[in-house]
Every structure is written in structure tokens, then in C-alpha cells.
Amino acid sequence: MATLEAIKPVIQERTAEDELVRAIDIDVREDGFGEDALYVTLTLADPSTDDDRWNVDHLQQLRETVDEALAAQDLQMTWYVVFTPEHADIDDEGDQLQL
Numbered sequence: 001m002a003t004l005e006a007i008k009p010v011i012q013e014r015t016a017e018d019e020l021v022r023a024i025d026i027d028v029r030e031d032g033f034g035e036d037a038l039y040v041t042l043t044l045a046d047p048s049t050d051d052d053r054w055n056v057d058h059l060q061q062l063r064e065t066v067d068e069a070l071a072a073q074d075l076q077m078t079w080y081v082v083f084t085p086e087h088a089d090i091d092d093e094g095d096q097l098q099l
Contacts, residue, residue, distance in 0.1 A: 004028070004038075010069045011040065020044050020058065022086050031078060038079040040066050046087050059083060 004026050015021045023043040031037035042062060047054055063081045070079050 007038075007070065007073060010073070011066055014065050014069050015042070015062065018062065020054070021062070028077070031080070036077055038070070038075065038077055039082055040070070040079060041082045041084055042066070043084050043086055046085055054083070 008024060008026050011024055011026075015024070021042055022045055025041040025043070027039055027041075028036050029039060044054060062083075066081045067079075
């Protein structure tokens with residue numbers, strides 16, 4: 001089975017030219033079924049001020065890229081692709097949230 005250290009560079013290589021991807025985190029934790037699962041979290045640049053959300057087709061393309069990279073590995077577990085914003089503390093109007 002591929003190690004976490006070996007998987008991350010494969011995903012980084014396949015997403016290197018995508019300006020939306022800011023960081024990639026990979027970890028193993030229990031899923032909703034109580035089984036160990038691989039979670040690939042892609043931190044994405046915030047949507048532009050003209051858009052209030054990421055392009056769904058672009059997200060699907062990123063998910064497929066990660067799926068293809070993981071399918072090429074000898075994984076013996078389920079994996080999930082998670083998207084998270086670069087700045088989670090920005091509200092829907094682009095303003096800093098008050099803490």
C-alpha cells in the first residue's frame with residue numbers, strides 16, 4: 001500500500017498548474033461508517049469578488065484528478081476529497097468575520 005508521504009507528491013504534481021489549489025493535506029481518520037478512510041483536503045483560493053462560489057465544473061475536474069491519482073495507488077481503504085476555503089473567516093460579502 002502506498003504511504004501518505006508517497007501520495008501527496010502525486011496529487012501535488014497533478015494539480016501544480018491549477019491556480020485554485022493553495023494546499024493539500026492528507027490524513028487517515030475514521031469515517032461515518034467507523035472505518036479508517038483517507039481524507040484529501042484541498043485548500044482552495046477564495047472565489048473572486050465577482051463570484052460567490054467556486055465553479056462546480058472546476059471542482060468536479062479537481063475531484064477527478066485526485067481520484068485518478070489515488071486509483072493508481074494500491075490503497076486498501078476508501079478515500080474522500082474535501083474542499084476548504086483559503087480564508088474560512090470571510091463571510092459571503094467578502095468581509096472579515098468578527099470573532
